[in-house]
Amino acid sequence: MVGEVFSEALQDRSVNRVLLPLVEKSVADDSEKFVGYLYPLVGSLVRKSVTTFITERLEKANTLIESSHTVRGLTWRFKAWKSGVTCSQYAASNTFAF
Numbered sequence: 001m002v003g004e005v006f007s008e009a010l011q012d013r014s015v016n017r018v019l020l021p022l023v024e025k026s027v028a029d030d031s032e033k034f035v036g037y038l039y040p041l042v043g044s045l046v047r048k049s050v051t052t053f054i055t056e057r058l059e060k061a062n063t064l065i066e067s068s069h070t071v072r073g074l075t076w077r078f079k080a081w082k083s084g085v086t087c088s089q090y091a092a093s094n095t096f097a098f
Contacts, residue, residue, distance in 0.1 A: 064095045 027034045067073050073091075080090035 060095050064091055067091075 067076075076091050076094065077087045080087040083090065
């Protein structure tokens, strides 16, 4: 609740004109320290993003493998043969968003 009020007060009173130069100067003067503060945050965000990406790809690949011997898989094989591409290319194009 305080964060919302503080943010609103900053916007309403144009405190950004006063704070922005101070923050820019402190970052420019001690950039190594600032990078040290941001490193753990950025590292965890990248790690989470990569983990999510890999998990989604593995789930889609698992779905692709599981459906290869079903009616859907047979339909894909027929449509792939009809369109002149390999079954794996056709299945991947229907499973993954490129």
